[in-house]
Amino acid sequence: MTPGDRFRAIVDQHMCTSCGLCASLMGPHKIGMVVSDHKELRPCVVGTLTNNDFAQVERICPGLRVEGPELQITPVNGEKTDLVWGPYLGMVHAYAGNPLHRWEGSTGGVLTALAAMLLKSGKVAFVLHVKASDSNPTFGVSTMSFTEADVLQAAGSRYGPTAPLSSLAQALEMDQPFAFIGRPCDVSAIGNLAEYDKRVGRLIVFRLAFVCGGPTPSLDIDRMIVRAGVDPEQVVAMRYRGRGCPGPTTIITADGKTVNKRYTDFLNTDGKTWPMHFRCKICPDGIGEGADIAVSDTWPGGAPSPTIEDDDPGTNALIIRTPEGLELVQDAEAAGFLTLGNDIGPEDLDLYQPHQRDKKYAAWARINGLRCAGKLFPRTKRLRLRGLASRMPCEFNAEQSRGAKARSQDLVPERVHQSNAKAPILTAPG
Ligand SMILES: Cc1cc2nc3c(=O)[nH]c(=O)nc-3n(C[C@H](O)[C@H](O)[C@H](O)COP(=O)(O)OP(=O)(O)OC[C@H]3O[C@@H](n4cnc5c(N)ncnc54)[C@H](O)[C@@H]3O)c2cc1C
Ligand code: SF4
Ligand code: SF4
Numbered sequence: 299m300t301p302g303d304r305f306r307a308i309v310d311q312h313m314c315t316s317c318g319l320c321a322s323l324m325g326p327h328k329i330g331m332v333v334s335d336h337k338e339l340r341p342c343v344v345g346t347l348t349n350n351d352f353a354q355v356e357r358i359c360p361g362l363r364v365e366g367p368e369l370q371i372t373p374v375n376g377e378k379t380d381l382v383w384g385p386y387l388g389m390v391h392a393y394a395g396n397p398l399h400r401w402e403g404s405t406g407g408v409l410t411a412l413a414a415m416l417l418k419s420g421k422v423a424f425v426l427h428v429k430a431s432d433s434n435p436t437f438g439v440s441t442m443s444f445t446e447a448d449v450l451q452a453a454g455s456r457y458g459p460t461a462p463l464s465s466l467a468q469a470l471e472m473d474q475p476f477a478f479i480g481r482p483c484d485v486s487a488i489g490n491l492a493e494y495d496k497r498v499g500r501l502i503v504f505r506l507a508f509v510c511g512g513p514t515p516s517l518d519i520d521r522m523i524v525r526a527g528v529d530p531e532q533v534v535a536m537r538y539r540g541r542g543c544p545g546p547t548t549i550i551t552a553d554g555k556t557v558n559k560r561y562t563d564f565l566n567t568d569g570k571t572w573p574m575h576f577r578c579k580i581c582p583d584g585i586g587e588g589a590d591i592a593v594s595d596t597w598p599g600g601a602p603s604p605t606i607e608d609d610d611p612g613t614n615a616l617i618i619r620t621p622e623g624l625e626l627v628q629d630a631e632a633a634g635f636l637t638l639g640n641d642i643g644p645e646d647l648d649l650y651q652p653h654q655r656d657k658k659y660a661a662w663a664r665i666n667g668l669r670c671a672g673k674l675f676p677r678t679k680r681l682r683l684r685g686l687a688s689r690m691p692c693e694f695n696a697e698q699s700r701g702a703k704a705r706s707q708d709l710v711p712e713r714v715h716q717s718n719a720k721a722p723i724l725t726a727p728g
Protein backbone atom coordinates (compact mmCIF):
# COMPACT_ATOMS: atom_id res chain seq x y z
CA MET A 299 0.00 0.00 0.00
CA THR A 300 1.24 3.52 -0.76
CA PRO A 301 1.26 6.16 2.02
CA GLY A 302 -1.75 7.70 0.25
CA ASP A 303 -3.65 4.38 0.40
CA ARG A 304 -2.81 3.98 4.07
CA PHE A 305 -4.04 7.50 4.70
CA ARG A 306 -7.29 6.89 2.80
CA ALA A 307 -7.92 3.80 4.95
CA ILE A 308 -8.39 6.08 7.99
CA VAL A 309 -11.41 7.67 6.31
CA ASP A 310 -12.61 4.47 4.60
CA GLN A 311 -12.63 2.60 7.91
CA HIS A 312 -14.47 5.47 9.65
CA MET A 313 -11.67 6.26 12.09
CA CYS A 314 -11.41 9.95 11.11
CA THR A 315 -12.87 12.34 13.71
CA SER A 316 -12.60 15.22 11.23
CA CYS A 317 -10.23 17.26 13.36
CA GLY A 318 -8.53 18.80 10.32
CA LEU A 319 -5.05 18.65 11.87
CA CYS A 320 -3.49 16.55 9.09
CA ALA A 321 -4.70 19.04 6.47
CA SER A 322 -3.51 21.99 8.53
CA LEU A 323 -0.02 20.56 9.02
CA MET A 324 0.49 19.12 5.52
CA GLY A 325 -1.00 22.12 3.73
CA PRO A 326 -3.55 22.28 0.92
CA HIS A 327 -1.08 21.06 -1.70
CA LYS A 328 -1.06 17.65 0.04
CA ILE A 329 -4.29 17.26 2.02
CA GLY A 330 -7.52 19.23 1.72
CA MET A 331 -10.65 19.00 3.88
CA VAL A 332 -13.55 18.20 1.57
CA VAL A 333 -17.21 17.30 1.84
CA SER A 334 -17.63 13.53 1.49
CA ASP A 335 -20.51 11.69 -0.12
CA HIS A 336 -21.91 11.30 3.42
CA LYS A 337 -21.86 15.13 3.61
CA GLU A 338 -19.12 15.02 6.25
CA LEU A 339 -15.87 16.98 6.37
CA ARG A 340 -13.03 14.59 5.62
CA PRO A 341 -9.40 14.90 4.57
CA CYS A 342 -8.56 14.10 0.97
CA VAL A 343 -5.10 13.54 -0.47
CA VAL A 344 -4.58 16.10 -3.22
CA GLY A 345 -0.82 15.75 -3.68
CA THR A 346 1.67 12.97 -3.06
CA LEU A 347 2.12 11.75 0.50
CA THR A 348 5.55 10.42 1.39
CA ASN A 349 6.26 7.72 3.97
CA ASN A 350 7.43 10.48 6.30
CA ASP A 351 4.19 12.40 5.81
CA PHE A 352 2.14 9.34 6.68
CA ALA A 353 4.32 8.57 9.71
CA GLN A 354 3.59 12.11 10.94
CA VAL A 355 -0.16 11.65 10.41
CA GLU A 356 -0.07 8.38 12.34
CA ARG A 357 1.59 10.13 15.27
CA ILE A 358 -0.84 13.04 15.50
CA CYS A 359 -4.16 11.62 14.24
CA PRO A 360 -6.67 11.36 17.12
CA GLY A 361 -8.60 8.79 15.12
CA LEU A 362 -5.66 6.42 15.61
CA ARG A 363 -4.03 7.62 18.81
CA VAL A 364 -5.64 8.76 22.06
CA GLU A 365 -3.59 9.10 25.24
CA GLY A 366 -4.41 10.36 28.68
CA PRO A 367 -2.10 12.89 30.31
CA GLU A 368 1.17 11.97 31.95
CA LEU A 369 0.73 12.25 35.69
CA GLN A 370 1.10 15.99 36.25
CA ILE A 371 -0.36 16.38 39.69
CA THR A 372 0.61 14.67 42.87
CA PRO A 373 -1.74 13.43 45.56
CA VAL A 374 -0.12 16.05 47.80
CA ASN A 375 -1.89 18.87 46.00
CA GLY A 376 -5.23 17.17 45.94
CA GLU A 377 -5.37 15.01 42.83
CA LYS A 378 -7.98 12.29 42.78
CA THR A 379 -8.51 9.68 40.11
CA ASP A 380 -11.79 8.02 39.36
CA LEU A 381 -11.72 4.87 37.26
CA VAL A 382 -14.37 6.27 34.89
CA TRP A 383 -13.83 10.04 35.11
CA GLY A 384 -10.04 10.07 35.28
CA PRO A 385 -7.71 12.39 37.16
CA TYR A 386 -9.18 15.57 38.58
CA LEU A 387 -8.53 18.26 41.15
CA GLY A 388 -12.15 19.24 41.58
CA MET A 389 -15.65 18.90 40.17
CA VAL A 390 -18.11 21.74 40.56
CA HIS A 391 -21.34 23.22 39.24
CA ALA A 392 -20.88 26.61 37.61
CA TYR A 393 -22.37 29.09 35.19
CA ALA A 394 -21.26 32.31 33.55
CA GLY A 395 -21.39 35.34 35.84
CA ASN A 396 -22.41 37.62 32.96
CA PRO A 397 -26.08 36.85 32.08
CA LEU A 398 -25.35 37.45 28.37
CA HIS A 399 -22.57 34.82 28.35
CA ARG A 400 -24.86 32.40 30.18
CA TRP A 401 -27.77 33.10 27.82
CA GLU A 402 -25.78 32.78 24.59
CA GLY A 403 -23.90 29.70 25.78
CA SER A 404 -25.00 26.18 25.09
CA THR A 405 -25.48 25.20 28.72
CA GLY A 406 -24.45 27.76 31.36
CA GLY A 407 -22.00 29.66 29.13
CA VAL A 408 -18.90 28.57 31.09
CA LEU A 409 -16.69 28.10 28.02
CA THR A 410 -17.79 31.45 26.61
CA ALA A 411 -17.11 33.12 29.96
CA LEU A 412 -13.65 31.55 30.30
CA ALA A 413 -12.75 32.55 26.74
CA ALA A 414 -13.91 36.13 27.35
CA MET A 415 -11.93 36.33 30.59
CA LEU A 416 -8.75 34.95 29.05
CA LEU A 417 -8.90 37.61 26.36
CA LYS A 418 -9.73 40.43 28.77
CA SER A 419 -6.94 39.47 31.18
CA GLY A 420 -4.41 39.34 28.34
CA LYS A 421 -3.45 35.78 29.27
CA VAL A 422 -4.10 34.84 25.66
CA ALA A 423 -3.98 36.81 22.43
CA PHE A 424 -6.83 34.79 20.91
CA VAL A 425 -9.01 31.75 21.35
CA LEU A 426 -9.04 29.02 18.71
CA HIS A 427 -12.47 27.41 18.58
CA VAL A 428 -15.47 26.94 16.29
CA LYS A 429 -18.30 29.07 15.00
CA ALA A 430 -21.12 28.58 12.51
CA SER A 431 -19.98 28.29 8.91
CA ASP A 432 -21.35 30.90 6.51
CA SER A 433 -20.92 28.74 3.44
CA ASN A 434 -22.31 25.46 4.82
CA PRO A 435 -24.95 26.61 7.33
CA THR A 436 -25.29 23.32 9.24
CA PHE A 437 -21.48 23.01 9.59
CA GLY A 438 -19.04 24.62 12.00
CA VAL A 439 -15.79 26.29 11.01
CA SER A 440 -12.51 26.80 12.82
CA THR A 441 -12.14 30.40 13.97
CA MET A 442 -9.85 32.64 16.01
CA SER A 443 -11.59 34.98 18.45
CA PHE A 444 -9.75 38.15 19.46
CA THR A 445 -12.59 39.96 21.25
CA GLU A 446 -15.51 39.21 23.52
CA ALA A 447 -17.82 39.92 20.57
CA ASP A 448 -16.02 37.24 18.50
CA VAL A 449 -16.37 34.79 21.38
CA LEU A 450 -20.09 35.47 21.72
CA GLN A 451 -20.55 34.94 18.01
CA ALA A 452 -19.11 31.44 18.43
CA ALA A 453 -21.15 30.50 21.52
CA GLY A 454 -23.33 27.41 21.36
CA SER A 455 -22.73 23.81 20.33
CA ARG A 456 -22.28 22.96 16.67
CA TYR A 457 -23.49 19.42 16.02
CA GLY A 458 -22.79 19.38 12.29
CA PRO A 459 -19.45 18.65 10.55
CA THR A 460 -16.57 20.77 11.83
CA ALA A 461 -12.78 20.59 11.61
CA PRO A 462 -11.71 22.48 14.74
CA LEU A 463 -7.96 22.09 14.13
CA SER A 464 -7.93 23.04 10.47
CA SER A 465 -6.37 26.41 11.43
CA LEU A 466 -3.95 25.10 14.05
CA ALA A 467 -0.82 25.50 11.90
CA GLN A 468 -1.78 29.13 11.20
CA ALA A 469 -2.47 29.70 14.89
CA LEU A 470 0.96 28.36 15.88
CA GLU A 471 2.65 30.48 13.24
CA MET A 472 1.24 33.60 14.90
CA ASP A 473 3.63 32.88 17.79
CA GLN A 474 1.31 34.28 20.47
CA PRO A 475 -0.22 32.52 23.47
CA PHE A 476 -3.70 31.22 22.84
CA ALA A 477 -6.40 28.97 24.28
CA PHE A 478 -8.09 26.12 22.45
CA ILE A 479 -11.70 25.07 23.00
CA GLY A 480 -12.98 21.91 21.35
CA ARG A 481 -13.85 18.24 21.58
CA PRO A 482 -11.82 15.79 23.66
CA CYS A 483 -10.46 14.15 20.49
CA ASP A 484 -9.22 17.54 19.29
CA VAL A 485 -7.46 18.01 22.61
CA SER A 486 -5.91 14.53 22.15
CA ALA A 487 -4.62 15.59 18.74
CA ILE A 488 -3.03 18.66 20.30
CA GLY A 489 -1.40 16.43 22.94
CA ASN A 490 -0.08 14.14 20.19
CA LEU A 491 1.38 17.09 18.29
CA ALA A 492 2.93 18.56 21.45
CA GLU A 493 5.34 15.62 21.56
CA TYR A 494 7.32 16.81 18.62
CA ASP A 495 6.30 20.44 18.09
CA LYS A 496 7.58 22.37 21.09
CA ARG A 497 5.55 25.44 20.12
CA VAL A 498 2.39 23.61 21.24
CA GLY A 499 3.34 23.50 24.93
CA ARG A 500 4.65 27.06 24.82
CA LEU A 501 1.77 28.71 22.93
CA ILE A 502 -1.41 26.75 23.72
CA VAL A 503 -1.65 27.90 27.30
CA PHE A 504 -5.13 26.51 28.00
CA ARG A 505 -6.86 23.46 26.55
CA LEU A 506 -10.58 23.48 27.32
CA ALA A 507 -12.92 20.70 26.25
CA PHE A 508 -16.60 19.98 26.43
CA VAL A 509 -17.68 16.48 27.36
CA CYS A 510 -18.62 15.03 23.98
CA GLY A 511 -21.02 12.33 22.85
CA GLY A 512 -20.18 13.04 19.21
CA PRO A 513 -21.48 15.26 16.43
CA THR A 514 -24.67 14.20 14.68
CA PRO A 515 -24.09 12.62 11.25
CA SER A 516 -24.76 15.28 8.67
CA LEU A 517 -27.33 13.27 6.68
CA ASP A 518 -29.28 12.74 9.92
CA ILE A 519 -29.24 16.50 10.51
CA ASP A 520 -30.73 16.95 7.05
CA ARG A 521 -33.44 14.42 7.91
CA MET A 522 -34.20 16.39 11.10
CA ILE A 523 -34.42 19.60 9.06
CA VAL A 524 -36.86 17.93 6.66
CA ARG A 525 -38.92 16.74 9.62
CA ALA A 526 -39.00 20.36 10.79
CA GLY A 527 -40.68 21.19 7.48
CA VAL A 528 -37.66 22.79 5.79
CA ASP A 529 -35.78 21.85 2.62
CA PRO A 530 -32.10 21.50 3.67
CA GLU A 531 -31.07 23.18 0.42
CA GLN A 532 -32.92 26.32 1.54
CA VAL A 533 -31.14 26.67 4.90
CA VAL A 534 -28.94 29.76 5.11
CA ALA A 535 -28.26 29.78 8.88
CA MET A 536 -28.66 27.33 11.70
CA ARG A 537 -28.22 27.51 15.44
CA TYR A 538 -28.46 24.22 17.32
CA ARG A 539 -28.74 25.41 20.91
CA GLY A 540 -27.96 28.22 23.33
CA ARG A 541 -30.12 31.24 24.29
CA GLY A 542 -31.36 29.27 27.25
CA CYS A 543 -30.49 25.70 28.04
CA PRO A 544 -30.74 23.91 25.75
CA GLY A 545 -32.53 26.78 23.97
CA PRO A 546 -34.28 26.42 20.65
CA THR A 547 -32.89 25.00 17.43
CA THR A 548 -33.28 27.83 14.93
CA ILE A 549 -33.28 27.42 11.17
CA ILE A 550 -33.31 30.41 8.82
CA THR A 551 -34.22 29.86 5.18
CA ALA A 552 -33.28 31.67 1.99
CA ASP A 553 -36.72 33.27 1.76
CA GLY A 554 -36.25 34.87 5.19
CA LYS A 555 -38.37 32.41 7.19
CA THR A 556 -37.25 31.54 10.75
CA VAL A 557 -38.22 28.12 12.07
CA ASN A 558 -37.75 27.56 15.81
CA LYS A 559 -38.03 24.02 17.15
CA ARG A 560 -37.66 22.90 20.71
CA TYR A 561 -34.28 21.13 20.90
CA THR A 562 -35.93 17.91 22.10
CA ASP A 563 -38.45 18.01 19.24
CA PHE A 564 -35.77 18.75 16.64
CA LEU A 565 -33.61 15.83 17.75
CA ASN A 566 -36.59 13.56 18.39
CA THR A 567 -35.27 10.08 17.76
CA ASP A 568 -38.61 8.26 18.16
CA GLY A 569 -37.24 6.19 21.02
CA LYS A 570 -34.17 5.08 19.07
CA THR A 571 -30.64 5.90 20.19
CA TRP A 572 -29.15 9.17 18.95
CA PRO A 573 -27.53 8.80 15.56
CA MET A 574 -23.77 8.70 15.96
CA HIS A 575 -20.62 8.21 13.90
CA PHE A 576 -18.99 4.79 14.20
CA ARG A 577 -15.75 6.33 15.51
CA CYS A 578 -17.70 8.03 18.30
CA LYS A 579 -19.26 4.71 19.35
CA ILE A 580 -15.82 3.35 20.16
CA CYS A 581 -14.50 6.66 21.54
CA PRO A 582 -12.03 5.98 24.38
CA ASP A 583 -12.15 9.55 25.72
CA GLY A 584 -15.26 11.68 25.39
CA ILE A 585 -14.59 13.26 28.77
CA GLY A 586 -11.60 15.47 28.01
CA GLU A 587 -8.87 13.72 29.97
CA GLY A 588 -6.18 15.83 28.28
CA ALA A 589 -7.88 19.15 28.96
CA ASP A 590 -7.25 21.63 31.77
CA ILE A 591 -11.00 21.71 32.30
CA ALA A 592 -13.78 19.59 30.80
CA VAL A 593 -17.25 21.12 30.80
CA SER A 594 -20.57 19.32 30.53
CA ASP A 595 -24.33 19.52 30.68
CA THR A 596 -26.19 18.68 33.86
CA TRP A 597 -29.32 16.89 32.75
CA PRO A 598 -30.06 13.84 34.89
CA GLY A 599 -30.10 10.86 32.52
CA GLY A 600 -27.94 12.64 29.93
CA ALA A 601 -30.63 14.41 27.90
CA PRO A 602 -33.12 17.20 28.57
CA SER A 603 -36.58 16.01 29.48
CA PRO A 604 -39.14 16.96 26.80
CA THR A 605 -40.87 19.07 29.46
CA ILE A 606 -37.77 21.08 30.42
CA GLU A 607 -38.55 24.76 30.90
CA ASP A 608 -37.76 26.79 27.78
CA ASP A 609 -36.22 29.55 29.88
CA ASP A 610 -33.80 27.42 31.96
CA PRO A 611 -30.65 29.59 32.03
CA GLY A 612 -28.38 26.54 32.33
CA THR A 613 -25.72 25.25 34.69
CA ASN A 614 -22.57 23.36 33.71
CA ALA A 615 -20.62 20.66 35.51
CA LEU A 616 -16.85 21.22 35.45
CA ILE A 617 -14.14 18.58 35.76
CA ILE A 618 -11.05 20.56 36.72
CA ARG A 619 -8.07 18.44 35.79
CA THR A 620 -4.89 20.47 36.11
CA PRO A 621 -3.46 23.10 38.46
CA GLU A 622 -3.69 25.58 35.56
CA GLY A 623 -7.37 24.74 35.16
CA LEU A 624 -7.95 25.20 38.88
CA GLU A 625 -6.25 28.58 38.91
CA LEU A 626 -8.29 29.66 35.89
CA VAL A 627 -11.57 28.75 37.59
CA GLN A 628 -10.53 30.55 40.78
CA ASP A 629 -9.49 33.65 38.83
CA ALA A 630 -12.71 33.57 36.81
CA GLU A 631 -14.79 33.40 39.98
CA ALA A 632 -12.83 36.23 41.59
CA ALA A 633 -13.28 38.40 38.50
CA GLY A 634 -17.02 37.67 38.29
CA PHE A 635 -16.78 35.72 35.03
CA LEU A 636 -17.96 32.51 36.70
CA THR A 637 -20.46 31.84 39.44
CA LEU A 638 -19.56 28.62 41.21
CA GLY A 639 -22.17 26.33 42.73
CA ASN A 640 -21.69 23.31 44.94
CA ASP A 641 -18.88 20.80 44.64
CA ILE A 642 -19.89 17.58 42.96
CA GLY A 643 -18.30 14.16 42.48
CA PRO A 644 -18.05 11.21 40.09
CA GLU A 645 -21.50 9.99 41.17
CA ASP A 646 -23.03 13.24 39.89
CA LEU A 647 -21.28 12.83 36.56
CA ASP A 648 -22.56 9.25 36.39
CA LEU A 649 -26.04 10.74 36.78
CA TYR A 650 -25.54 13.48 34.16
CA GLN A 651 -23.53 11.40 31.70
CA PRO A 652 -24.66 7.76 31.85
CA HIS A 653 -23.83 7.40 28.13
CA GLN A 654 -20.23 8.50 28.77
CA ARG A 655 -19.86 6.16 31.73
CA ASP A 656 -21.26 3.21 29.74
CA LYS A 657 -19.03 3.96 26.75
CA LYS A 658 -15.96 4.12 28.94
CA TYR A 659 -16.71 0.63 30.29
CA ALA A 660 -17.31 -0.70 26.77
CA ALA A 661 -14.44 1.04 24.94
CA TRP A 662 -11.73 -1.58 25.48
CA ALA A 663 -13.92 -4.44 24.24
CA ARG A 664 -15.17 -2.46 21.25
CA ILE A 665 -11.66 -1.44 20.23
CA ASN A 666 -10.57 -5.04 20.68
CA GLY A 667 -13.33 -6.06 18.28
CA LEU A 668 -11.76 -3.84 15.62
CA ARG A 669 -8.31 -5.27 16.34
CA CYS A 670 -9.69 -8.80 15.91
CA ALA A 671 -11.35 -7.78 12.64
CA GLY A 672 -7.98 -6.59 11.31
CA LYS A 673 -9.26 -3.02 11.05
CA LEU A 674 -7.69 0.24 12.09
CA PHE A 675 -8.37 1.19 15.70
CA PRO A 676 -7.33 3.93 18.12
CA ARG A 677 -4.23 3.03 20.15
CA THR A 678 -4.73 4.21 23.70
CA LYS A 679 -2.60 4.86 26.77
CA ARG A 680 -3.34 6.03 30.30
CA LEU A 681 -7.13 5.86 29.91
CA ARG A 682 -7.73 2.90 32.27
CA LEU A 683 -9.73 1.06 29.60
CA ARG A 684 -8.48 -2.43 30.42
CA GLY A 685 -9.14 -1.86 34.12
CA LEU A 686 -12.68 -0.72 33.35
CA ALA A 687 -13.32 -3.72 31.09
CA SER A 688 -12.04 -6.05 33.80
CA ARG A 689 -14.94 -4.90 35.99
CA MET A 690 -17.45 -6.05 33.40
CA PRO A 691 -18.77 -9.60 32.94
CA CYS A 692 -16.94 -11.63 30.27
CA GLU A 693 -20.21 -11.99 28.33
CA PHE A 694 -20.57 -8.21 28.17
CA ASN A 695 -17.05 -7.74 26.83
CA ALA A 696 -17.50 -10.57 24.32
CA GLU A 697 -20.77 -9.07 23.10
CA GLN A 698 -19.27 -5.57 22.77
CA SER A 699 -16.30 -6.94 20.81
CA ARG A 700 -18.50 -9.05 18.59
CA GLY A 701 -20.82 -6.10 17.89
CA ALA A 702 -17.96 -3.72 17.02
CA LYS A 703 -16.32 -6.33 14.80
CA ALA A 704 -19.57 -7.00 12.93
CA ARG A 705 -20.34 -3.29 12.53
CA SER A 706 -16.85 -2.56 11.27
CA GLN A 707 -17.27 -5.18 8.56
CA ASP A 708 -20.57 -3.66 7.43
CA LEU A 709 -19.35 -0.07 7.17
CA VAL A 710 -19.66 1.54 3.75
CA PRO A 711 -16.46 3.49 3.00
CA GLU A 712 -17.00 7.22 2.79
CA ARG A 713 -15.98 8.65 -0.55
CA VAL A 714 -14.08 11.88 -0.80
CA HIS A 715 -13.46 13.53 -4.11
CA GLN A 716 -10.48 15.68 -4.83
CA SER A 717 -12.66 17.95 -6.96
CA ASN A 718 -14.51 18.96 -3.79
CA ALA A 719 -11.27 20.15 -2.24
CA LYS A 720 -11.99 23.63 -3.51
CA ALA A 721 -15.38 23.74 -1.75
CA PRO A 722 -15.39 26.95 0.30
CA ILE A 723 -15.74 25.26 3.65
CA LEU A 724 -12.81 26.68 5.58
CA THR A 725 -12.91 30.40 6.14
CA ALA A 726 -9.91 32.46 7.08
CA PRO A 727 -9.68 32.83 10.83
CA GLY A 728 -10.98 35.94 12.50
C1 LIG B 1 -20.88 17.52 19.13
C2 LIG B 1 -21.15 17.80 20.58
C3 LIG B 1 -21.46 16.74 21.45
C4 LIG B 1 -21.68 17.00 22.81
N1 LIG B 1 -21.96 15.95 23.66
C5 LIG B 1 -22.14 16.20 24.98
C6 LIG B 1 -22.36 15.13 25.92
O1 LIG B 1 -22.38 13.96 25.56
N2 LIG B 1 -22.51 15.46 27.24
C7 LIG B 1 -22.46 16.76 27.66
O2 LIG B 1 -22.61 17.00 28.86
N3 LIG B 1 -22.24 17.76 26.82
C8 LIG B 1 -22.08 17.52 25.50
N4 LIG B 1 -21.81 18.55 24.64
C9 LIG B 1 -21.43 19.85 25.23
C10 LIG B 1 -22.54 20.77 25.54
O3 LIG B 1 -23.36 20.87 24.39
C11 LIG B 1 -21.96 22.15 25.85
O4 LIG B 1 -21.14 22.56 24.78
C12 LIG B 1 -21.11 22.19 27.07
O5 LIG B 1 -21.92 21.88 28.17
C13 LIG B 1 -20.47 23.55 27.25
O6 LIG B 1 -21.47 24.45 27.52
P1 LIG B 1 -21.17 26.01 27.58
O7 LIG B 1 -22.46 26.70 27.86
O8 LIG B 1 -20.03 26.25 28.46
O9 LIG B 1 -20.75 26.26 26.07
P2 LIG B 1 -20.61 27.63 25.29
O10 LIG B 1 -20.35 28.74 26.23
O11 LIG B 1 -21.74 27.73 24.35
O12 LIG B 1 -19.27 27.36 24.47
C14 LIG B 1 -19.20 26.32 23.53
C15 LIG B 1 -17.82 26.35 22.95
O13 LIG B 1 -17.61 25.17 22.20
C16 LIG B 1 -17.15 25.48 20.88
N5 LIG B 1 -17.77 24.50 20.00
C17 LIG B 1 -19.09 24.37 19.70
N6 LIG B 1 -19.29 23.33 18.89
C18 LIG B 1 -18.07 22.80 18.66
C19 LIG B 1 -17.64 21.68 17.90
N7 LIG B 1 -18.47 20.91 17.23
N8 LIG B 1 -16.32 21.39 17.90
C20 LIG B 1 -15.44 22.16 18.59
N9 LIG B 1 -15.81 23.23 19.33
C21 LIG B 1 -17.12 23.54 19.37
C22 LIG B 1 -17.62 26.89 20.61
O14 LIG B 1 -16.72 27.53 19.76
C23 LIG B 1 -17.60 27.51 22.01
O15 LIG B 1 -16.36 28.07 22.30
C24 LIG B 1 -21.60 18.33 23.29
C25 LIG B 1 -21.31 19.37 22.41
C26 LIG B 1 -21.08 19.11 21.07
C27 LIG B 1 -20.73 20.26 20.14
S1 SF4 C 1 -8.82 12.53 12.53
FE1 SF4 C 1 -7.82 14.45 12.01
S2 SF4 C 1 -5.66 13.89 11.64
FE2 SF4 C 1 -6.86 11.99 11.57
S3 SF4 C 1 -7.34 11.71 9.40
FE3 SF4 C 1 -9.08 12.78 10.31
S4 SF4 C 1 -8.68 14.95 9.97
FE4 SF4 C 1 -6.74 13.86 9.65
S1 SF4 D 1 -17.36 11.21 20.75
FE1 SF4 D 1 -15.13 11.06 20.95
S2 SF4 D 1 -14.40 10.71 18.85
FE2 SF4 D 1 -16.51 11.44 18.69
S3 SF4 D 1 -16.26 13.66 18.38
FE3 SF4 D 1 -16.57 13.30 20.58
S4 SF4 D 1 -14.50 13.15 21.47
FE4 SF4 D 1 -14.33 12.93 19.23
